Amino acid sequence: MSVLKSNCPSCGGPIEFQKGSTIVVVCPYCRSAVSRTDRGLEDLGKVAEIVDSQSPLKIGLKGEFKGHRFELTGRAQNRHELGGVWDEWYATFGNGWVGWLAEAQGKFYLTFYQPLPEGTALPAFESLEIGQQLPEIPNKTTLMVTEKGTATAVAAEGEIPYRLEPNERSNYADLSGKDNAFGTIDYSMNEPWVFIGQQVSLEDIGLASARPVTREAARVSAQGLGCPKCGAPLSLTAPDKTERVTCPFCNSLLDVNQGKLTWLKALTPPQSPPDFSLQIGMDGVFSGVTFRVIGAVVRSVLIDSITYFWHEYLLYNPTIGFRWLVHSDNHWNFVETVNPAEVDATQPYGFGATVSYNGGTFKIFQDAEARVEYVQGEFYWRVEQGERVRAVDYVAAPLMLSQERTANEVNWSVGVYQTNAEIEKAFNLSDLPKPWSVAPNQPFTGGFYIKWGLGFLAALFLIAVVMTVLGGFDKTPLNETVTLPPAASATTPQAAFSQQFELKGNRNVRISAQAPVSNSWADLDVDLVNDQNNEVESVNIPIEYYSGTDSDGSWTEGSQSQDATLSSLPAGKYTLRVEGTWQNFSQPMPVAVKVEQNVSRGVNFCCALVVLAILPLLGIIRKFSFESRRWSESMFGSVSTGSDDDDE
Amino acid sequence: MMKTLFVIFGCCVLLTYATASWFGWELANSGKNSRLGAPFFYGGFRGGK
Numbered sequence: 001m002s003v004l005k006s007n008c009p010s011c012g013g014p015i016e017f018q019k020g021s022t023i024v025v026v027c028p029y030c031r032s033a034v035s036r037t038d039r040g041l042e043d044l045g046k047v048a049e050i051v052d053s054q055s056p057l058k059i060g061l062k063g064e065f066k067g068h069r070f071e072l073t074g075r076a077q078n079r080h081e082l083g084g085v086w087d088e089w090y091a092t093f094g095n096g097w098v099g100w101l102a103e104a105q106g107k108f109y110l111t112f113y114q115p116l117p118e119g120t121a122l123p124a125f126e127s128l129e130i131g132q133q134l135p136e137i138p139n140k141t142t143l144m145v146t147e148k149g150t151a152t153a154v155a156a157e158g159e160i161p162y163r164l165e166p167n168e169r170s171n172y173a174d175l176s177g178k179d180n181a182f183g184t185i186d187y188s189m190n191e192p193w194v195f196i197g198q199q200v201s202l203e204d205i206g207l208a209s210a211r212p213v214t215r216e217a218a219r220v221s222a223q224g225l226g227c228p229k230c231g232a233p234l235s236l237t238a239p240d241k242t243e244r245v246t247c248p249f250c251n252s253l254l255d256v257n258q259g260k261l262t263w264l265k266a267l268t269p270p271q272s273p274p275d276f277s278l279q280i281g282m283d284g285v286f287s288g289v290t291f292r293v294i295g296a297v298v299r300s301v302l303i304d305s306i307t308y309f310w311h312e313y314l315l316y317n318p319t320i321g322f323r324w325l326v327h328s329d330n331h332w333n334f335v336e337t338v339n340p341a342e343v344d345a346t347q348p349y350g351f352g353a354t355v356s357y358n359g360g361t362f363k364i365f366q367d368a369e370a371r372v373e374y375v376q377g378e379f380y381w382r383v384e385q386g387e388r389v390r391a392v393d394y395v396a397a398p399l400m401l402s403q404e405r406t407a408n409e410v411n412w413s414v415g416v417y418q419t420n421a422e423i424e425k426a427f428n429l430s431d432l433p434k435p436w437s438v439a440p441n442q443p444f445t446g447g448f449y450i451k452w453g454l455g456f457l458a459a460l461f462l463i464a465v466v467m468t469v470l471g472g473f474d475k476t477p478l479n480e481t482v483t484l485p486p487a488a489s490a491t492t493p494q495a496a497f498s499q500q501f502e503l504k505g506n507r508n509v510r511i512s513a514q515a516p517v518s519n520s521w522a523d524l525d526v527d528l529v530n531d532q533n534n535e536v537e538s539v540n541i542p543i544e545y546y547s548g549t550d551s552d553g554s555w556t557e558g559s560q561s562q563d564a565t566l567s568s569l570p571a572g573k574y575t576l577r578v579e580g581t582w583q584n585f586s587q588p589m590p591v592a593v594k595v596e597q598n599v600s601r602g603v604n605f606c607c608a609l610v611v612l613a614i615l616p617l618l619g620i621i622r623k624f625s626f627e628s629r630r631w632s633e634s635m636f637g638s639v640s641t642g643s644d645d646d647d648e
Numbered sequence: 649m650m651k652t653l654f655v656i657f658g659c660c661v662l663l664t665y666a667t668a669s670w671f672g673w674e675l676a677n678s679g680k681n682s683r684l685g686a687p688f689f690y691g692g693f694r695g696g697k
């Protein structure tokens with residue numbers, strides 16, 4: 001088809017089908033969807049006005065994808081059956097391609113129609129299951145069903161490349177694959193159509209410059225509204241994305257529809273007033289990005305007849321989108337959604353089940369039904385008190401991977417543990433209540449001491465080996481027997497000298513003495529005399545040896561040989577002077593003396609080993625205790641000492 | 649701060665051990681032979697080269 005200028009069959013205003021692929025043009029004057037057919041123009045009915053959103057995109061923007069230039073020529077807004085609208089922009093390429101650029105919660109997905117191979121049969125919409133793999137759809141990575149639902153075309157503008165029927169409802173399934181692959185199955189036709197593409201950033205499609213101007217202007221466009229119940233003024237931070245808001249004055253839950261508030265119900269007051277640590281409207285800075293707290297939820301799980309409560313805060317930044325802060329047992333987690341296809345089950349569900357994500361392995365921690373107990377603020381989905389999802393948590397400190405599953409949707413999110421100090425700094429707060437127990441993904445902060453301590457021990461062994469090799473083997477400069485002559489009494493010492501021998505420097509010295517004592521003693525003072533300067537180094541070597549028998553049998557005590565070890569002495573020639581007293585003084589005392597150098601005693605090594613091992617040993621004990629406390633809270637409890645240390 | 653002190657302490661221990669090994673220094677002597685009268689430790693160090 002070619003460019004066609006005509007008049008709107010509804011209002012007569014001029015309309016133009018500029019692009020050859022355009023099937024429907026929305027009349028800019030009366031908002032009629034006008035379709036061109038072989039028989040002429042057809043009025044399909046009026047579409048609603050586009051809900052004012054903070055999208056950085058607009059019709060007429062030109063971009064480039066993989067070297068091909070395109071222009072945004074149309075836009076449709078679809079309503080999710082559970083609430084919320086998303087934008088679909090139509091990118092008309094210069095080469096004739098038509099791309100669908102979907103925008104939801106600050107993320108962009110560019111997809112193209114993908115004809116299926118002959119004979120390919122896709123599962124029927126009704127039989128499609130969340131999490132189901134669809135290998136029959138040709139793609140680099142297998143696509144998985146992450147959401148199925150029914151969309152209603154509520155608004156449109158510009159040129160649309162398909163027959164858009166106002167308020168037409170159509171079933172769809174969203175698919176995700178690794179490496180940001182994304183797809184949609186459109187079940188509105190008899191034969192479902194498949195659209196394949198990927199998640200893209202504005203930079204990827206040459207629209208990076210679209211971001212700052214539009215977003216900056218939108219940031220201050222909070223919309224003032226009044227509560228339909230009590231008339232109190234309400235302010236929406238994300239008016240184009242908010243589906244539900246609560247009135248803090250009359251405690252009502254309100255529906256938000258195209259900027260209008262409708263009273264839904266009075267919120268059931270909680271058993272005790274929720275003590276939210278963060279208040280709606282507070283700003284917090286995470287990784288340099290300022291988020292505003294726009295919603296707060298009290299959720300609970302029932303485990304073994306005990307209800308556990310925690311708080312979740314919805315954060316919003318116009319550029320980034322939504323994030324969550326989870327506050328449980330005074331532990332904090334900063335949470336964002338992840339592509340479900342990036343999560344792989346590495347061990348089947350059950351005790352010890354694991355999943356992998358982004359190179360990490362996460363171990364199952366809890367599987368329970370989470371319930372919404374109370375809400376406050378505004379939300380991008382139709383939140384309800386009592387809303388339930390199945391929540392499965394997997395941990396690899398400091399991260400927690402959580403799966404939330406309903407009949408129609410599965411979402412994965414990753415939470416990063418935050419210390420109180422980090423939250424206090426982010427929100428400029430002080431004195432947040434201290435956490436108790438150990439959080440599922442709380443990192444063990446003593447890992448530094450274990451790692452470095454073990455490193456020091458390894459270095460100690462290395463040094464010991466190197467020094468042993470460098471020092472060489474032990475040498476024996478003297479091995480001689482000297483005889484002490486008989487003495488006048490047991491207290492009168494006698495002395496004898498050895499031969500001269502040579503000691504080398506920088507080597508320790510061990511002096512061994514052996515005396516043939518039996519049930520007696522000999523007390524030897526051994527002097528190492530430096531023959532150059534007559535300096536003397538003395539050691540005392542007492543020898544005693546006793547033996548006998550008693551009712552328990554034979555026994556011995558002491559030894560006929562003893563030794564003493566000295567630090568290195570200056571190199572030179574030495575003589576050993578042995579002076580001693582002994583019990584059998586009337587008999588000569590032959591003493592075998594031996595001088596050795598470079599003796600491996602191991603005392604220095606053992607001392608260093610003990611000193612260096614204390615902290616890592618304490619750290620390992622503490623880590624074991626820490627993990628025990630962590631997993632004692634788990635439904636799949638087992639102590640794991642995996643590598644989940646944190647460097648504080 | 650504690651981490652820095654721990655690293656400095658560990659390095660000092662290793663350095664002391666390596667130095668003692670190189671120069672033949674003995675930190676301790678055997679039991680009752682201690683010259684200081686205290687178990688284990690020996691005060692006979694006279695220096696290196």
